Amino acid sequence: MYKIFWSIARAGVRTEPAPAPDPALRQEAERLNAEVLNLLGRALAIRHVDAGSCNGCELEIHACNNPYYNLEGLGIRFVASPRHADMLLVTGPVSRNMEIALRRTFDAVPDPKLVVAAGECACTGGVFGESYASRGRIANVIPVDVAVPGCPPTPRQIIQGILTAVTSGEKLALPR
Amino acid sequence: MSMPTAPLLPGLDLHPLNAAVPAWRAAVGPAAWRQAFEAAAGAGARLGALWASDERDRGRGMTAHGLIVAFEGLVCLDLELDAEEYPDVSDLFPAAARMQRTIRDLLGLRSGADARGWVRHGAWRADTFPLRRDSGGERELSAGDPRYAFVRVDGEAVHEIAVGPVHAGTIEPGHFRFSVVGERVLKLEERLGYKHKGIERRFQALTLEDGARLAARVSGDSTVAYGWAYAQAVESATGMRPAARALWLRALFLERERIANHLGDLGALGNDAGLAFGLFQFSRLKEDVLRANERLFGHRYLMDRVVPGGVSADVDASGAAHLLGEADMLEREVVSLRSIYDDHAGLQERCINCGRLTPRTAARLGVVGLAARASGIAIDARAHPSLEPYDVLAPRVWAHRGGDVAARMAVRFDELLESLALQRRILSSLPAPGSQPARGEPPREHAFGIGWVEGWRGEVFVALDIGPDGRIRRCHPHDPSWQNWPAVEYAALGNIVPDFPLINKSFNLSYAGVDL
Numbered sequence: 001m002y003k004i005f006w007s008i009a010r011a012g013v014r015t016e017p018a019p020a021p022d023p024a025l026r027q028e029a030e031r032l033n034a035e036v037l038n039l040l041g042r043a044l045a046i047r048h049v050d051a052g053s054c055n056g057c058e059l060e061i062h063a064c065n066n067p068y069y070n071l072e073g074l075g076i077r078f079v080a081s082p083r084h085a086d087m088l089l090v091t092g093p094v095s096r097n098m099e100i101a102l103r104r105t106f107d108a109v110p111d112p113k114l115v116v117a118a119g120e121c122a123c124t125g126g127v128f129g130e131s132y133a134s135r136g137r138i139a140n141v142i143p144v145d146v147a148v149p150g151c152p153p154t155p156r157q158i159i160q161g162i163l164t165a166v167t168s169g170e171k172l173a174l175p176r
Numbered sequence: 177m178s179m180p181t182a183p184l185l186p187g188l189d190l191h192p193l194n195a196a197v198p199a200w201r202a203a204v205g206p207a208a209w210r211q212a213f214e215a216a217a218g219a220g221a222r223l224g225a226l227w228a229s230d231e232r233d234r235g236r237g238m239t240a241h242g243l244i245v246a247f248e249g250l251v252c253l254d255l256e257l258d259a260e261e262y263p264d265v266s267d268l269f270p271a272a273a274r275m276q277r278t279i280r281d282l283l284g285l286r287s288g289a290d291a292r293g294w295v296r297h298g299a300w301r302a303d304t305f306p307l308r309r310d311s312g313g314e315r316e317l318s319a320g321d322p323r324y325a326f327v328r329v330d331g332e333a334v335h336e337i338a339v340g341p342v343h344a345g346t347i348e349p350g351h352f353r354f355s356v357v358g359e360r361v362l363k364l365e366e367r368l369g370y371k372h373k374g375i376e377r378r379f380q381a382l383t384l385e386d387g388a389r390l391a392a393r394v395s396g397d398s399t400v401a402y403g404w405a406y407a408q409a410v411e412s413a414t415g416m417r418p419a420a421r422a423l424w425l426r427a428l429f430l431e432r433e434r435i436a437n438h439l440g441d442l443g444a445l446g447n448d449a450g451l452a453f454g455l456f457q458f459s460r461l462k463e464d465v466l467r468a469n470e471r472l473f474g475h476r477y478l479m480d481r482v483v484p485g486g487v488s489a490d491v492d493a494s495g496a497a498h499l500l501g502e503a504d505m506l507e508r509e510v511v512s513l514r515s516i517y518d519d520h521a522g523l524q525e526r527c528i529n530c531g532r533l534t535p536r537t538a539a540r541l542g543v544v545g546l547a548a549r550a551s552g553i554a555i556d557a558r559a560h561p562s563l564e565p566y567d568v569l570a571p572r573v574w575a576h577r578g579g580d581v582a583a584r585m586a587v588r589f590d591e592l593l594e595s596l597a598l599q600r601r602i603l604s605s606l607p608a609p610g611s612q613p614a615r616g617e618p619p620r621e622h623a624f625g626i627g628w629v630e631g632w633r634g635e636v637f638v639a640l641d642i643g644p645d646g647r648i649r650r651c652h653p654h655d656p657s658w659q660n661w662p663a664v665e666y667a668a669l670g671n672i673v674p675d676f677p678l679i680n681k682s683f684n685l686s687y688a689g690v691d692l
Contacts, residue, residue, distance in 0.1 A: 003516050004453055014460060048346045052371045055688045056396025056477060061346050062440070063466070066459035080344035095373040095691075096299035098349055101341045127390050132306050133299065133374035151479065152396065 015070040019156050021164040025146045027117075027139065037166050044076040044166055047085035047109065051102045051138065052128075053092030056152040057119040061089065063155040071159060082108035087165065089158075090142075093121040093128045094135040106142045114165045117144045118158055120151040183246035185215045190251065195412040195626050198249030198561050209255045210263040212244065221246040222542045223269035225637050225654035228279045230309045231256070234622070238285055243626075243637060243654070249561045250628060252639070257285065264288040269542050271659045274690075282307040282376065292325060295369040295691060306377050329355035329363050337673060341370045345677070348687035352676070359672040364665045371691035379651035384410050384484055387648045391638065392479050394653045395689035400426075400433040401631025402638070402653060403482035409640035409651075410484035413625025420607040422486035424565045428602045429478045429487070431595040434632040435506070436465045436477070438592040441684050445585055446517065448678040449526035457513055461506060468502055496603045503596045510596075514589050527582040531667040531679030534579050543663045545634015545656045547683055550587045551579035557630035568605075569598055579667075581682040591632075622649070633686065634660065655689030 048061060064071040071077075079085050082105045094102055106115070117138040120126040125136030138144050148161035182190045182200055187208050190200040204212060213223070224243030231239050240262045242253040255262055264287045266273040276287040277294035284305040296302065305311055326336075334357055341349035351367040375394060379387055391406035392399045404426050411417065418426075439462040446454020466476040473481055473489040481489045491499070517523055533543070538551035548555055554575040558566040574590035576583040627638040634656025643649040664683050668676055 003512070003519070007457060007512065007516065008453070011457065011460060049342055050346075050348050050371075052373045053348070053688065054393040054396040055348055055686065056393070056399065056479070058346055058348065059397060059440070059477065062444075063459070063463060066463050067456050068460065068463050078346060082342075092371070093373055095371050097295075097297040097370045097372050097691075098341065099299075101349065101370070105342050127393055128373045128375065128378060131374040131377060133372050133377075151393075152477070154476065 011067070014067040015073060016068055018074055018163065019160040021167040022160055023164065025148060025161050025164045027144050027147050042075050044087060044162070045079045045085045046076065046087045046089050046162070047079055047082045047105065048089045048091070049102055049105050051090055051092045051098045051122075051141075052095030052134065053119065053121060057091035057122070060152045060155050060158060061091070061118070064158055066155075069155045069159060071162075074159075074163075076162060082106075083110065085109050085113070087114040087116060087162070088142075089116050089118055089162070090138045090144075091118050091122055093125045093130075094138060094141045096133050096135055099135055099141055102138075102141055114146075115142060115144050116161050116165050117147040118161060119153055120149055123147040123149050126151065181248055183221065183244075183248040183251055184219065185212050185244070185246070185251065187211055188251070188253075193250075193252065193412070193624075193626065194415065195250070195628075196408045197557075197563050197628050199252065199626060199628075200249065201252045201254070201624070203254045203256065206255065206257075206263050209240070209242065209253060210265065212251075212253055213242070213265040213268050216244045216246065216251075217268040219246065222544070223265070223272055223659070224250065224635070225639070225652065225658070226265075226272055226275035226279065227639065227652040227654070228283045228285050228307075229641065229650045230283060230307060233309045238283060240279065240285060240287075241639065241652075243639070245635075247560075250626065252626065260284060261286045270540070271542050271662055274661075275658060281305075284308065293369075295372040297369060297372075306374060324367060326353045326365050326367070327363065331357075333357050334362060350687050354668075354673060354676070356673060359674065361668050361671055361673060361676070364668040364676075366661055366665060368661065368687060369691050371688050373691070375692040376650075376652060379648050382648045384642070384646070384648065387640075387651060388483055389480060391651070391653060392482075394692070395655055395657075395686040396477065396479075397437055397686065398433065398631040398633060398636060398655075398689065399477055399479045400429045400482060401629045401636040403480065404430060405627035405629045405636045405638040406640070406651075406653070407482050407484045408627030408629070409625040409638040410642075411625070412627065413623040413640055413642050416485050418486045419609075420565075421490075421609050424602055424606050425487045425490065426482050427565050427569065428491070428599060428606075429473070429481055430629065430631070431598050431602070432465065432469060433478060434595045435592060435599070436462055436469075437632040437684075438588040438595070439465065439506075439510075441681070442513075442517075442585065442588055442592070444681055444684075445527070445581070445678065446523065448681050449523050449581075451517075451520060451523050454513070454517065454523075457509075461509055464502065465506070468498060472498065490609065491603070491606070496606075499603060500600060503599055507593060507596050510589070510592055517585070517589075524582065526675070526678060527585060527682075528578075528580060530581045530675050531671060531682055532578070532580045533663050533667045535577060537666050538579065538663060541663050541666065542659050544659045545630070546587050546591070546632070547584065547634070547660050547663060549573065549575045550583040552577040557628060557635045563629070565602070569601055571598055581678055584682040631656070633657065633684070653689075653692070655686050657685040657687075657690045660685050661690065
């Protein structure tokens with residue numbers, strides 16, 4: 001136990017300030033009103049869906065919860081069920097074998113809901129494109145609020161995309 | 177340099193193949209195909225990969241290809257077919273079953289008793305085959321998932337738990353069907369293929385450069401391994417020879433990929449066993465490694481840093497000094513964290529004897545890579561057969577016999593420290609820049625090449641066929657997860673369902689890498 005406490009004390013606090021939202025990432029006009037966004041932004045529950053990625057984006061989504069980015073410190077956490085989620089964070093091109101699962105997961109998220117497409121493939125289909133087995137970008141299958149490019153997008157870019165989705169035009173005070 | 181001795185596989189007319197590792201190629205008929213695999217199984221060689229290609233446009237038939245990994249090196253078999261059926265080898269090498277099912281889904285060549293589809297979930301018609309040359313117009317079916325016949329376990333109080341394809345954590349999609357009594361797992365059956373996005377067809381007609389980008393995205397967590405295996409395949413087919421420095425830098429990148437992934441897995445395993453402290457400490461260290469990658473080489477995961485003919489990033493003296501300092505820091509931290517893990521009774525209680533894959537079962541299933549080394553099978557493509565620069569670096573192969581989650585954790589700890597030592601050796605003996613790589617000839621005829629690299633998870637193989645136009649005709653990337661997924665079904669037997677996430681994580685296999 002002593003060694004654990006010592007390691008924690010020695011590592012110290014590594015968390016860095018969160019990035020500011022970037023309206024340029026927004027795909028659709030805000031579908032939710034500012035009040036709802038304000039509420040969500042203070043306790044956001046995210047369900048991640050890998051719709052066919054190479055798993056590179058998943059590495060960076062994991063990294064969002066390391067001590068440097070500390071996404072949970074912003075009141076944003078990943079949940080196990082879409083029924084508990086406010087937002088879907090979707091990666092990959094949508095493989096045709098995942099299309100139904102993605103649609104059903106989207107339907108299972110209660111309204112009001114948000115969708116962030118993370119990564120080059122999620123934005124455009126990427127190197128995989130559209131084919132007999134791939135439907136291409138996420139927006140071909142479910143509506144997307146914010147799209148984050150990058151192969152893979154860095155944790156900062158992913159967090160920026162998430163914050164952009166829950167931020168209305170007005171400045172949102174982030175809990176810190 | 178002496179010519180390597182060819183493996184003793186009777187009845188095969190072996191031709192040496194120009195490759196970075198000792199390799200041979202042989203054309204066989206159906207009987208010799210079967211005999212070769214029987215001889216391989218008898219000699220303790222293992223199944224590397226099975227794939228197929230449509231050669232009818234070249235005046236040949238449909239062709240099945242097999243890779244045997246023998247002690248002496250790699251043997252590629254080509255079986256040209258008159259019929260749509262070829263001999264089953266899944267009784268000899270159980271991992272062959274799913275590879276054969278995939279070949280049927282993509283090319284319509286039949287083998288083996290299991291007639292269920294693997295990557296075809298109903299998104300294209302059963303009588304159209306995406307990798308046939310005359311395909312292309314697969315009518316998009318309204319992606320209906322036909323009822324998949326899972327193997328049923330009958331008996332009093334037996335019930336099924338269906339999990340996935342969307343899992344509860346941030347992991348890749350796949351379906352697990354547990355048959356349980358109470359919490360005890362009687363049977364686990366995996367169903368994968370959800371991520372199948374047509375990578376092999378995408379490769380067709382790409383330039384060699386574009387192919388490198390696609391190969392680097394077969395399984396993102398192993399992007400260096402795939403990049404290197406693909407680059408080797410291009411070099412093997414074209415006679416291109418990278419500069420010595422480039423080969424050493426590839427090894428540096430590959431070891432950094434291993435370091436990053438092992439750090440991540442050790443943290444995640446701690447977390448899955450209830451020690452969140454481990455996740456935060458190891459994920460902090462992993463982030464340090466990724467940031468150094470970004471700063472020195474321009475990409476956190478070193479994607480596209482290995483390119484055909486060489487590398488696209490280099491390290492200077494100050495960069496090398498930073499990496500050496502980082503290695504010292506990591507070694508101190510990892511040794512200290514290991515002692516915390518080793519002393520933590522709760523963690524050990526969860527990991528010891530959990531998800532046990534006995535050496536006997538592992539050998540029977542033909543498991544490879546880190547999972548094999550945790551079950552007493554000391555194979556590592558870096559150590560044997562020799563691949564420059566590992567022939568000089570001489571990495572130590574760490575193996576444990578426990579076969580449980582604790583053993584797979586121990587292998588990761590040992591390999592992590594070994595990779596840090598290798599990184600030091602690489603940086604201290606990196607050949608000077610200057611020597612130009614031999615450019616190689618753009619092929620004017622069909623050219624075939626292979627690549628083989630020990631990624632952090634296990635051996636990654638790439639077979640590449642280049643057409644007369646200098647573009648890719650066929651490329652088959654093969655992930656070690658093909659061999660290891662069936663082992664997860666065995667490791668879960670007799671365990672309780674709540675331990676499955678820990679067991680699964682201890683293997684940490686790729687879904688993207690096998691779904692393609």
